[in-house]
Amino acid sequence: MNPARVVITASHDRSEPSEALAELLRRDGIQIEGILSVSVLNLWRFRTLVRQRGLSAVLRRAREAFTSRGAGSGAAKHDRPDPLREFLGRHGIKTRGLRRWCRLHRVPVWNVADLNSPAAIATVRAVAPDAVVYTGGGILRRQFIDAAGRVLNAHAGPLPEIRGMNAAEWAALLGERSEITIHHIDAGIDTGSVVRAYAYDCSACMSVSELRATAVVRGLEGLREVVGQLGCREAVQYAEDARPSRQCFIMAAAIRELLDRRLAARGAGSGA
Amino acid sequence: MLGWSRAYPETTGYIIPTLLEVARRSGDESHRARAIRLGKWLLSIQNADGSWNGGKHPSRNPTPSVFNTGQILKGMVALWRSSRDTVWLDAAGRGSSWLAVGMGSDGLWKGGDYRSTGTPSYYSHVLWPLLEVAAERGDDQAREAAARGARTIVARTRGNGVISGWSFQEGAPAFTHTIAYTIRGIQECGRILDDRAMMDSVTPALDTLVRRSELRAGALPGAFDEEWKPAGDYVCLTGNAQVARCVLIQEARSPDLRLVSAAAKMVDVVCGHQRLQSPIAGIRGAVGGSAPLSGAYMRFRYPNWAAKYLCDAIMVLSDRLEKEP
Numbered sequence: 001m002n003p004a005r006v007v008i009t010a011s012h013d014r015s016e017p018s019e020a021l022a023e024l025l026r027r028d029g030i031q032i033e034g035i036l037s038v039s040v041l042n043l044w045r046f047r048t049l050v051r052q053r054g055l056s057a058v059l060r061r062a063r064e065a066f067t068s069r070g071a072g073s074g075a076a077k078h079d080r081p082d083p084l085r086e087f088l089g090r091h092g093i094k095t096r097g098l099r100r101w102c103r104l105h106r107v108p109v110w111n112v113a114d115l116n117s118p119a120a121i122a123t124v125r126a127v128a129p130d131a132v133v134y135t136g137g138g139i140l141r142r143q144f145i146d147a148a149g150r151v152l153n154a155h156a157g158p159l160p161e162i163r164g165m166n167a168a169e170w171a172a173l174l175g176e177r178s179e180i181t182i183h184h185i186d187a188g189i190d191t192g193s194v195v196r197a198y199a200y201d202c203s204a205c206m207s208v209s210e211l212r213a214t215a216v217v218r219g220l221e222g223l224r225e226v227v228g229q230l231g232c233r234e235a236v237q238y239a240e241d242a243r244p245s246r247q248c249f250i251m252a253a254a255i256r257e258l259l260d261r262r263l264a265a266r267g268a269g270s271g272a
Numbered sequence: 273m274l275g276w277s278r279a280y281p282e283t284t285g286y287i288i289p290t291l292l293e294v295a296r297r298s299g300d301e302s303h304r305a306r307a308i309r310l311g312k313w314l315l316s317i318q319n320a321d322g323s324w325n326g327g328k329h330p331s332r333n334p335t336p337s338v339f340n341t342g343q344i345l346k347g348m349v350a351l352w353r354s355s356r357d358t359v360w361l362d363a364a365g366r367g368s369s370w371l372a373v374g375m376g377s378d379g380l381w382k383g384g385d386y387r388s389t390g391t392p393s394y395y396s397h398v399l400w401p402l403l404e405v406a407a408e409r410g411d412d413q414a415r416e417a418a419a420r421g422a423r424t425i426v427a428r429t430r431g432n433g434v435i436s437g438w439s440f441q442e443g444a445p446a447f448t449h450t451i452a453y454t455i456r457g458i459q460e461c462g463r464i465l466d467d468r469a470m471m472d473s474v475t476p477a478l479d480t481l482v483r484r485s486e487l488r489a490g491a492l493p494g495a496f497d498e499e500w501k502p503a504g505d506y507v508c509l510t511g512n513a514q515v516a517r518c519v520l521i522q523e524a525r526s527p528d529l530r531l532v533s534a535a536a537k538m539v540d541v542v543c544g545h546q547r548l549q550s551p552i553a554g555i556r557g558a559v560g561g562s563a564p565l566s567g568a569y570m571r572f573r574y575p576n577w578a579a580k581y582l583c584d585a586i587m588v589l590s591d592r593l594e595k596e597p
Contacts, residue, residue, distance in 0.1 A: 056544075057489070170530070173529055246530055247483070247486075249487075249533070250486075250489075252490070252532075252533040252536035252537045252540065253536070253540065254533075255533040255536060
């Protein structure tokens with residue numbers, strides 16, 4: 001059985017989850033054909049982000065990214081271990097940026113303005129990987145998905161119940177299962193067929209940041225396992241297509257605060 | 273921005289319930305006193321036939337207005353409910369009788385409205401106060417007539433959720449302000465008439481508005497055509513706050529924090545444009561008609577009703593959030 005050949009997408013060069021996944025897959029013998037990294041300095045992307053999140057949120061995020069990279073999930077402010085840091089530490093991964101990682105391991109890195117750009121689509125079509133593993137970079141359009149053939153994503157919530165953004169947060173707030181869903185991306189919002197779901201324990205999470213990081217870690221583990229089985233198709237289980245449900249969007253500040261309060265109270269109650 | 277305009281009876285009327293609610297919550301009686309003062313002024317300018325005139329006061333060309341009379345009824349009913357002083361209910365009754373006399377067999381009006389030859393759909397915002405007055409006075413005839421009007425408007429709902437005729441000018445894109453008037457009017461008529469189907473009829477429109485708002489971080493496009501195509505690149509701040517209020521009404525029927533989140537973001541957008549500091553006292557605390565201020569709705573103006581609808585939305589939103597453990 002030949003090892004699976006994959007392309008990984010990344011939202012930017014400094015994406016720690018993307019780099020961690022690339023490293024884990026490499027260690028598992030997966031053939032990484034290249035990384036499609038979306039350029040941060042891109043007016044179109046900036047405009048989309050501002051529309052989705054609002055200008056102040058985007059500027060705050062940019063400030064955080066530039067001033068405190070490596071601060072992790074924010075769990076530190078609660079004096080708590082950071083799940084992502086722990087995960088990286090457990091696997092002995094030191095992140096230094098995708099570009100450096102690619103140079104070190106002789107993997108091509110393609111910087112694109114947009115994953116749906118003709119250049120990105122042509123690249124993925126030419127490589128023809130067994131799968132594109134999505135770890136960020138914006139909403140994918142049909143042309144990219146068709147060119148890729150198969151795009152795997154770790155959705156941070158249970159499907160079909162929680163579609164859309166901030167899925168781990170919405171699942172916790174709405175009392176749904178704490179579950180990562182590995183599924184195929186299709187032209188809808190989280191409506192592609194489900195491959196496998198992975199439950200995770202968030203009972204000890206004391207903040208939204210910690211919850212999110214816990215979900216990210218479980219997503220990386222899930223993707224690693226599913227991609228590892230790509231060579232033997234029968235091991236990948238396909239569920240029926242997800243039924244549409246009300247889409248989730250980025251949480252309003254007040255709702256995020258509400259969840260933060262609930263998590264802190266629950267965590268304190270459980271003695272975490 | 274060149275100072276206060278002349279008095280505006282229509283919005284003076286519907287600001288009264290907001291002031292009374294602020295007084296109730298804050299315990300600050302000055303708000304109640306102000307509401308009563310506004311009410312007394314409205315009584316002083318009520319026409320002998322029970323109507324109120326359109327436009328600003330004093331008017332160069334005084335003409336009784338269906339829409340303005342309807343909005344003033346809200347203030348009268350609120351004052352009656354808060355004080356049980358019959359002077360308010362009597363005035364509301366006279367206004368409501370004038371409205372009822374002018375109604376056609378379809379429960380709507382011909383003429384006596386703003387900028388339009390037919391009855392626009394946002395007149396559901398007149399039928400609502402008419403039903404409130406009918407409920408207070410036990411007037412079944414008025415109730416039936418208003419219910420007919422509401423059903424006529426609901427029947428204008430298109431497959432995409434748009435309710436035809438909800439803009440100021442027929443065929444022109446509708447500001448979210450009048451879209452929200454229409455939706456709110458139908459929601460409230462449905463509530464008073466205990467008509468679930470009527471309340472459900474606005475769900476497709478609200479779903480679309482929520483989605484459009486979420487895709488732009490809570491900033492709804494200021495106007496839409498009847499295919500939901502945005503018209504112009506601005507936010508109608510009044511409409512943003514009003515739509516948030518409508519979403520919260522919807523959510524109260526079918527609780528879902530995702531809707532609360534959507535409403536909170538719409539309110540956040542309006543709060544972000546509120547002028548909290550200004551050397552001009554009349555602008556302090558004001559909300560512009562549009563964001564940017566040069567947008568098509570109330571260009572370069574700070575309408576009093578934008579602040580009113582922001583207050584209303586904030587009060588209901590904070591109530592809803594306080595319900596969450």
